[in-house]
Amino acid sequence: MRIKHINLAVTINPNDSELACQGSIQMSNPEEKPFIHLNKLLELEELYLKEKNSRIDLAFSPSEIDPEFFIKASKKWSIELPANYQEKEELELFFKYRGKIQRDEPYKTNYLTSEAIELAIYVAWYPIVELDDNPTFQVKLKRIDNWLWTMNAPRKSESENTIVWERKDPATDLTLLGRPKTTAITKEMSAIFWGDKSFLENFSSLEQDILGFKQKLEDWLGKPKNDAFQIAISSRESGGTYVRQGLISTQGNLPEEYFTTKKKRFLLGWMHEIAHLWFAASEKSTYHNWLDEAIADYSALLLSELFYGKKFFEEILEKHRKMIEKEKDLPAIKEITRSHEKSYIVFYKWGSLILHEIRRKIGLDLFLEVLRDFADKSKKQTVVNTDDFIESLNRLTSDDWSGFINKHLSIKPKVQ
Ligand SMILES: [Zn+2]
The missing domain is CATH 1.10.390.10 (Neutral Protease Domain 2)
Incomplete structure (x- = not known):
């Protein structure tokens, strides 16, 4: 059982650190009692199937996660599925949930505040069965005035009120980053960096090195799967760096020596992350x-x-x-x-x-x-x-x- 596709309409209220989502998931080979993981502070409000024109509401109940499950900030929702749906190869479940986000400990990689938003697999802000779900997805976000956004997916469309991203090939997770324009690096400031502009000067000194590594790897390995390439500098003070389909999220707040005396060792870490643009398809849970x-x-x-x-x-x-x-x-x-x-x-x-x-x-x-x-x-x-x-x-x-x-x-x- 895994989630193959996610369709998500997202409304975020950064001032209250709140998130409200509705949409659907396509599940393959549902079990007798299927389940999803969601962040501990998110309340699942509705869960239903659609059959022709009628809606079949499902019962669901929260429980503790399995001790080995990687996302400790999540809880597990078990779903009562009518017997005639248990044998299906594929199932579309509709849902609605809302609430705040409990951060991932101890790294605190993900957060939802009025200063910035970084949401990824670590806090299960969208439904997850296993780490290896690798879903395709479509996310429709309600815009916030004067905020900039990016995701690990191509932008499909945008209007005055919404932005839609669509990922047609399986992805490790759904990574959504946003921040007020006043504190953000804009397109005019940099072609590869995104995020907290107070760190741009330091990171700009690495730009030529990083592009050089990427070019050399392309010579060796051919083009990476995703042409998109963006480095999002996050305001967070821990959690290091992770790569999601051409979107690299990295912690901005680092000692000055990383950009001077310890630059080579620091860039070794960047070489590692850039290599993940090619190598990121292994089974994560084994x-x-x-x-x-x-x-x-x-x-x-x-x-x-x-x-x-x-x-x-x-x-x-x-x-x-x-x-x-x-x-x-x-x-x-x-x-x-x-x-x-x-x-x-x-x-x-x-x-x-x-x-x-x-x-x-x-x-x-x-x-x-x-x-x-x-x-x-x-x-x-x-x-x-x-x-x-x-x-x-x-x-x-x-x-x-x-x-x-x-x-x-x-x-x-x-x-x-
Ligand atoms: Zn790695």
Whole structure:
């Protein structure tokens, strides 16, 4: 069971930190008792099916989320579905809900205030079944006077009162950002940056570097899936950076040294995020997510080798090894998912070292061909997994890598 499409009409009242939504979701293979997740502070007011011209109201009740569920700021709404609808392959559910948004702890990535709005998967501001729903969507937002908005989707139309975005290919989530024009970066100020203008000067000093990384990755991997490319600088003070179909949201409030003495290390993080424009289709709720993170990490290493030299590259690799050595009892990649506390070291750093080993064995040119082939799959398929990567590797090297990959994914990370 997952949500395939979302149709959402959104009204936001920033002064009261309130949100009101109505619309519908298309669910595939509903279960006997289907459910959706919504933010804890949102109240589901109506839920119904439409049958010809009549409306069939459904009973629903809130409960706690499953302990492993990633979105802790959400609650689960269980739905009573009439028996004759339980067997359907597809179901359209209509809904209405409203309320405030409980922020995601501890990162506080998403918020809804009179100063700015950042809503994404972390606070379940729209109905979610699983992290891997990957819905297509249409969002119609009621405009607020003198506010600017962006989403991880093309703008389909706009009028005096509304803006409509439409995403026809499956997306990780629905990311909606808005802020008053008085504090915003406008189109006239920058072609790639959006968001809080008080941080524009610092970030503008990175523009040429970031565009250079993107161009090099395009040379290696071909065009990314989404032509749109925008970096939204958020006023938040934590939560780092995330990438959604060409829209990158990043925290603006950073130490000055990131833009001066620590610039290279900071840009290494940007190389990683830019690489996600190509690599973001792995299953988020399973260990297969190691692929996106390891490949983004290693792509950043490859860019750093090119832009900052072999010595810098080797130093970073050495840091990876040290991080792993310092840990006593790391789990194998196959044993964990993204929400595990050690996933950063295991997926990103250990994963990156596995890729480095492959590159050492087959050489850089062939390795880049493998990455390009896998990037193509990530572009065309709704989800990719480790077998897709092994297939690319096997075909392009005319060798069988399944033993090598499976061994490295099954053992506890360790440095030789
Ligand atoms: Zn990443």
